[in-house]
Structure formats: structure tokens, C-alpha cells
Amino acid sequence: MTAAIEIYTRPGCGYCSAAKSLLTRKKAAFTEYDVAKDSSYRQQMFDRAGAGSTFPQIFIGETHVGGCDELYALDREGKLDGLLAGEKAVP
Template sequence: MTAVEIFTRPGCGYCTAAKSLLTRKKAAFTELSVSSDPTYRDQMYHRAGAGATFPQIFIGATHVGGCDELYALDRAGKLDAMLAGEKAAS
């Protein structure tokens, strides 16, 4: 499986929903919560852009975006391939 990182903040329903989908997919992920380490926010902005909201999700080197984008990939049938390390077709 490809490494998955998810930047989160406390009280974020979208963060919870994204983690729930990844858990249902049995995808191991690293949660980078800004409550446990405030420097994660700067790392997230650097990788995702200064206007980024929570969560921000990365699968391997690919910036997926947020919760809505993650669910859209799943609905399109592309998420499983990405999690397996395959290139998603556009």
C-alpha cells in the first residue's frame, strides 16, 4: 500500500469522515494533527497551498485535496488503485 498522510485539526467533521473512509478501505494512514504539533500546519500549507482547509490528504506524492475529493475518487472507482500504488487514470 502507498503511504497516506492526512493533516487534521480537532473538531473537524470532514477530518473524521475522511479518516472513516480510509479505515473502511483498510488503508493505513499517518494522521498529522495540528493539535499535537503546531508545525504540521506550516508543513500542510507548504505542501497543499496557503489557502488550504482541513483535512488535506496525500496519497504517496499525490495531493488528493480534502474530504470531498477523497470521496469523489472513491465514487469514481479510482481510490483503491491509488491506495494500491497504481496511477489513477484521469
């Protein structure tokens, strides 16, 4: 079973593009919430990730990954594939 992946993005965000690129390279399907298309997504993101959060904000299953840097760090540490596969996050 694979984990549901959700990513909150905004147009012109290089970090958003980089995060989506990594997920695409991993062949991980994700749901993108573009705040330019629906402004309610911004509040939804803040409710889930905390006000003052930057773009993108990434959620894999029940785990709030954080932003692009955190996503790439998980990949470097060899933890991203397991998370994408639906395994519980290792603290």
C-alpha cells in the first residue's frame, strides 16, 4: 500500500517545483493543492502545518514532512522510499 501524498504549492515557487520533481522521479503520485487556484488551500495548509509555514508543505500519509529541504533530506537518509511505501515514519 502506498501512502497518500499531498503537497501545497504556489506558482513561481522553485522549491515547489523541486519537490514535485523528486516525487515524480520516485514515481510517487501526489495531490497538489495550488493556492493560486483556490485560496482556501492556504488556510487549510496553515491549519495542518502551522501559520507562517512556507511553500511547499508536504504530507505523506499521516506524516507532515515539511518543505522541500526536509523531503530531500529524507531521500538522502534513505527514509523517503519507506515513507512513500506507507511505512510509519522513523523519528
